[in-house]
Amino acid sequence: xxxxxxxxxQMLKEKGLKVTNQRLLVLEVLAAxxxxxxxxxxxxxxxxxxxxxxxxxxxxxxxxxxxEMQLVDKINLDDGCVRYEIxxxxxxxxxxxxxxxxxxxxxxGKVFPFRDDLLDGLERHIEEETGxxxxxxxxxxxxxxxxxxxx
Amino acid sequence: xxxxxxxxxQMLKEKGLKVTNQRLLVLEVLAAxxxxxxxxxxxxxxxxxxxxxxxxxxxxxxxxxxxEMQLVDKINLDDGCVRYEIxxxxxxxxxxxxxxxxxxxxxxGKVFPFRDDLLDGLERHIEEETGxxxxxxxxxxxxxxxxxxxx
DNA sequence: GTGATTGCAAACTTTTTGCATCCGA
DNA sequence: TCGGATGCAAAAAGTTTGCAATCAC
Numbered sequence: 001x002x003x004x005x006x007x008x009x010q011m012l013k014e015k016g017l018k019v020t021n022q023r024l025l026v027l028e029v030l031a032a033x034x035x036x037x038x039x040x041x042x043x044x045x046x047x048x049x050x051x052x053x054x055x056x057x058x059x060x061x062x063x064x065x066x067x068e069m070q071l072v073d074k075i076n077l078d079d080g081c082v083r084y085e086i087x088x089x090x091x092x093x094x095x096x097x098x099x100x101x102x103x104x105x106x107x108x109g110k111v112f113p114f115r116d117d118l119l120d121g122l123e124r125h126i127e128e129e130t131g132x133x134x135x136x137x138x139x140x141x142x143x144x145x146x147x148x149x150x151x
Numbered sequence: 152x153x154x155x156x157x158x159x160x161q162m163l164k165e166k167g168l169k170v171t172n173q174r175l176l177v178l179e180v181l182a183a184x185x186x187x188x189x190x191x192x193x194x195x196x197x198x199x200x201x202x203x204x205x206x207x208x209x210x211x212x213x214x215x216x217x218x219e220m221q222l223v224d225k226i227n228l229d230d231g232c233v234r235y236e237i238x239x240x241x242x243x244x245x246x247x248x249x250x251x252x253x254x255x256x257x258x259x260g261k262v263f264p265f266r267d268d269l270l271d272g273l274e275r276h277i278e279e280e281t282g283x284x285x286x287x288x289x290x291x292x293x294x295x296x297x298x299x300x301x302x
Numbered sequence: 303g304t305g306a307t308t309g310c311a312a313a314c315t316t317t318t319t320g321c322a323t324c325c326g327a
Numbered sequence: 328t329c330g331g332a333t334g335c336a337a338a339a340a341g342t343t344t345g346c347a348a349t350c351a352c
Contacts, residue, residue: 020350022307056342057311060342061307080341081340082341103277121269126254130263131296134292135293136292141277141283142285142286142287143285144283144284144286145284146281169331170327171331190316204333208335212318231316232315233316304350307351308347308349310346318337318338324332324333326329326330
């Protein structure tokens, strides 16, 4: 049982919400595929293996809950569906919004993660310049991956 | 008549495509509202004022064309619909992908533009490190704007 | 026991597509 | 003229919602 699952149970109880199999399984599936960028449908198919009676609506409702609890991040790869991945900081500690960026290949469609903290300085700069308080960011790069370039 | 409209006509002819009223009007509406982030529906409503018989499907098809021609940029503000804005570089010259970033207020929903070229260095860094050739990027910051912070 | 949660189906929203008609070159 | 472009309606795809049944506490 992962740290985030224990944390999740505790957070649910604190909010007066119930710990259900469905909720635990959705988080488990996200944790087990942290390398992937999962759509609601992806999660649905995987949870169904353990719990065939689950409905797609429950996936949407649970993912919404996990977003509010900041246990998962939402990303949009511009292919028409929203994707979810478990937050990086939520197995251990650390600032909640230090997730990675995404390199999206326009040729093959593959998505590569990329870590960089360059934006911290930029966030401070924005706050000084505009008074806008930055809580989170999303950065995507579009281009061509190594493999596709060679062809 | 703006430079981008002339450019658009020429690009259409080069591709063997036709210059139609509908296409010109969609570009015109986007150019006239470069400060806004327009959905297909927004464009539809505005073009209808001059050309009531236009169909929404034509807006979608035209916007798709403008994206391919790199005359407009696509942005997604996570409110369930894709938005379009005319490319900054396309009235004059310059690198095509130097558009601005967006500061999205989680409280009032307003979107503020922010200019910064910090990402140029990061793009070079990515190419060296991963071999991924970056053509474009999209950067969004989520947080709270000056006004909402005061409350 | 009781209120939150779930599954199902229907509704909704945004975007795409097929096709007959129309129009620019 | 003729192939591309358009408008309309229908279809598709993703997500949300209402409600009765169910389950966690």
